[in-house]
Amino acid sequence: MLNNEQLLHTIQIEIEPALLGINRGADIPADWSQRAIYAGPAGASAWINTVASDRSQPCNSGSHSDLLCAISSLSPDWFISLGPGNGARDRILVSPLLTNNAHMRYVPIDLSLGLLFATISTLVGQVHIPAGIVADFESGSSFIPERLCSRFKSSDHILYALLGCTLGNLDRGENQFADSLHTTMRSGDWLLIEVATRTNAWTFELDPRARHNYDDACRRLFANGISLHTGEAIEDIFRNFEQRVGYDQSLTDVPGCIAIDIMDRKTSRRILRTSRYDWKQLLGWLSERGWTVLYEHNVFEDERCGLGVALVVKR
Numbered sequence: 001m002l003n004n005e006q007l008l009h010t011i012q013i014e015i016e017p018a019l020l021g022i023n024r025g026a027d028i029p030a031d032w033s034q035r036a037i038y039a040g041p042a043g044a045s046a047w048i049n050t051v052a053s054d055r056s057q058p059c060n061s062g063s064h065s066d067l068l069c070a071i072s073s074l075s076p077d078w079f080i081s082l083g084p085g086n087g088a089r090d091r092i093l094v095s096p097l098l099t100n101n102a103h104m105r106y107v108p109i110d111l112s113l114g115l116l117f118a119t120i121s122t123l124v125g126q127v128h129i130p131a132g133i134v135a136d137f138e139s140g141s142s143f144i145p146e147r148l149c150s151r152f153k154s155s156d157h158i159l160y161a162l163l164g165c166t167l168g169n170l171d172r173g174e175n176q177f178a179d180s181l182h183t184t185m186r187s188g189d190w191l192l193i194e195v196a197t198r199t200n201a202w203t204f205e206l207d208p209r210a211r212h213n214y215d216d217a218c219r220r221l222f223a224n225g226i227s228l229h230t231g232e233a234i235e236d237i238f239r240n241f242e243q244r245v246g247y248d249q250s251l252t253d254v255p256g257c258i259a260i261d262i263m264d265r266k267t268s269r270r271i272l273r274t275s276r277y278d279w280k281q282l283l284g285w286l287s288e289r290g291w292t293v294l295y296e297h298n299v300f301e302d303e304r305c306g307l308g309v310a311l312v313v314k315r
């Protein structure tokens with residue numbers, strides 16, 4: 001029986017060349033905003049600290065029961081996690097999925113090598129992880145499809161997951177991501193997504209994400225994104241968080257969706273976009289882009305804000 005340390009050596013880590021330097025401390029591209037907050041060792045530890053702090057803070061998410069309901073009848077051969085963070089939320093899904101198919105394999109894909117290792121440490125020994133991929137799933141490069149597709153047999157069933165409201169954070173918007181993922185997926189593959197939602201009574205002013213409502217761990221995460229662009233110390237940005245950070249409202253690619261753009265006032269650069277979807281219009285957008293909705297559940301936490309989970313299949 002191999003221990004976790006030995007199991008780690010059995011996992012092939014594939015790193016997209018453009019991300020090798022970034023994970024070693026090279027400059028990040030000028031157009032990275034949300035991608036910058038997770039970048040480098042400081043970004044990885046800032047996300048891990050954010051998850052470890054209060055889950056109810058505005059930059060977190062998640063109803064486990066809806067995710068479990070969505071996947072209850074699936075028995076995929078592969079579980080491909082797009083942006084697993086530290087793998088804690090994927091772990092909740094792995095056990096029921098393995099009950100349905102004991103041979104399922106798990107492949108995490110993240111821009112952060114530190115977070116990829118954290119994910120592998122969380123899940124090693126629980127599920128077979130043949131590979132982990134460090135890549136940018138927004139870049140549209142052929143790296144991810146090439147690394148994945150060579151592993152799949154034509155009869156394999158594949159589940160992709162994009163959890164933690166990441167769809168609403170994307171630097172290049174939803175359309176480009178959706179079209180590139182749709183091209184990578186094969187007909188019959190599933191996609192599980194989780195997003196923040198809004199009612200018609202939602203207002204920007206009353207959204208907890210549009211105020212300085214973030215705890216210290218989350219503030220340091222945002223400060224990492226600023227620091228990687230400006231070279232300032234994370235702690236200096238953290239100390240001046242309330243003067244430094246502001247909030248704007250904008251639209252996204254998905255009809256009915258409103259984004260809160262968390263901004264660095266000093267550079268006018270966006271730190272992170274966090275989006276609230278109109279649930280019905282999001283389901284319509286998924287359908288228009290080539291997926292059929294198999295499961296959907298949206299729960300409003302109050303009269304304005306909610307969380308939705310959808311499982312869709314590529315037509």
Ligand SMILES: C[S@@+](CC[C@H](N)C(=O)[O-])C[C@H]1O[C@@H](n2cnc3c(N)ncnc32)[C@H](O)[C@@H]1O
Nearest residue numbers: 038083084085089110111135136137138163164
């Ligand atoms: C909001 S966190 C969600 C983490 C986890 N899925 C959860 O639900 O707790 C976003 C994750 O996606 C990764 N990520 C964000 N944009 C990415 C991109 N363009 N390519 C690859 N990974 C990305 C981040 O490094 C981070 O691990």
